[in-house]
Amino acid sequence: MTRVTIVGGGPGGYEAALVAVQLGAEVTLVEQVGLGGSAVITDCVPSKTLIATAELMTLAAESGALGVRLGDAGAGEAGADTAKSVGVDLAVVNARVRALAHARAQGSSEAVFANLQGQLCEGTGTNVFYVVDGELRTPTLAAGCLAGITRHLVLEWYGGREVDEPIEVLRVASEAFLASTTRDVQAIARWDDLHLAPPGPITGLVPTVWQGREPDLLGR
Numbered sequence: 001m002t003r004v005t006i007v008g009g010g011p012g013g014y015e016a017a018l019v020a021v022q023l024g025a026e027v028t029l030v031e032q033v034g035l036g037g038s039a040v041i042t043d044c045v046p047s048k049t050l051i052a053t054a055e056l057m058t059l060a061a062e063s064g065a066l067g068v069r070l071g072d073a074g075a076g077e078a079g080a081d082t083a084k085s086v087g088v089d090l091a092v093v094n095a096r097v098r099a100l101a102h103a104r105a106q107g108s109s110e111a112v113f114a115n116l117q118g119q120l121c122e123g124t125g126t127n128v129f130y131v132v133d134g135e136l137r138t139p140t141l142a143a144g145c146l147a148g149i150t151r152h153l154v155l156e157w158y159g160g161r162e163v164d165e166p167i168e169v170l171r172v173a174s175e176a177f178l179a180s181t182t183r184d185v186q187a188i189a190r191w192d193d194l195h196l197a198p199p200g201p202i203t204g205l206v207p208t209v210w211q212g213r214e215p216d217l218l219g220r
């Protein structure tokens with residue numbers, strides 16, 4: 001058996017490792033920071049999230065020309081300057097960049113946050129649902145999570161209890177899923193080192209209820 005040692009777990013290193021394994025080699029990959037390399041930890045993923053923030057700020061700043069008034073730009077006031085009222089909280093951006101980079105380095109596509117009280121709160125762009133003792137639960141809006149439309153519709157159409165619990169509650173959840181406009185309902189397969197067997201019965205049922213109700217909402 002050919003043995004290969006690769007130094008560096010960036011795109012170059014882990015691709016080389018995958019190919020070597022496919023070719024039958026026994027591979028050891030040495031990495032000093034985290035899997036994903038600069039691409040995940042400092043370059044591609046962080047820069048794309050900064051670009052996403054900048055694009056949204058530009059859109060919001062230019063929306064004044066289309067008659068949109070934001071914040072203190074003065075509702076309905078002719079000549080109100082939307083551009084001046086658009087701000088960014090860099091601490092939030094930084095926390096999001098770090099969380100996403102950490103999630104990517106773990107092979108995950110989303111990072112879920114606790115709020116300052118340690119209660120389960122939300123993902124970087126998703127709401128979180130989980131099942132304990134057969135009951136579907138999600139954090140209350142008072143926890144600080146986004147009032148997502150998909151979250152609202154899951155609660156209205158399927159039902160569930162809004163409750164604030166320590167983030168560790170996910171360790172005893174039998175199922176968990178993310179909800180957002182782009183993901184709809186997406187089962188969580190792994191939570192750190194905890195593997196959930198997706199989709200569980202409730203996670204499987206919610207999209208069925210959803211598909212039954214959506215045509216009504218869209219007038220189809």
Ligand SMILES: Cc1cc2nc3c(=O)[nH]c(=O)nc-3n(C[C@H](O)[C@H](O)[C@H](O)COP(=O)(O)OP(=O)(O)OC[C@H]3O[C@@H](n4cnc5c(N)ncnc54)[C@H](O)[C@@H]3O)c2cc1C
Pocket residue numbers: 007008009010011012013014030031032033034036037038039040042043044045047
């Ligand atoms: C702002 C920015 C945005 C980018 N966006 C994109 C993009 O959208 N798409 C794209 O394809 N590319 C993008 N890139 C380029 C991309 O990041 C690099 O091409 C890619 O990271 C190179 O991969 P690599 O594996 O060669 O090196 P790296 O990703 O740098 O990985 C090297 C790894 O080796 C580890 N290492 C080094 N020395 C040791 C040691 N002695 N022992 C153990 N581990 C060690 C490091 O910790 C690191 O994890 C971007 C770059 C920048 C700067």
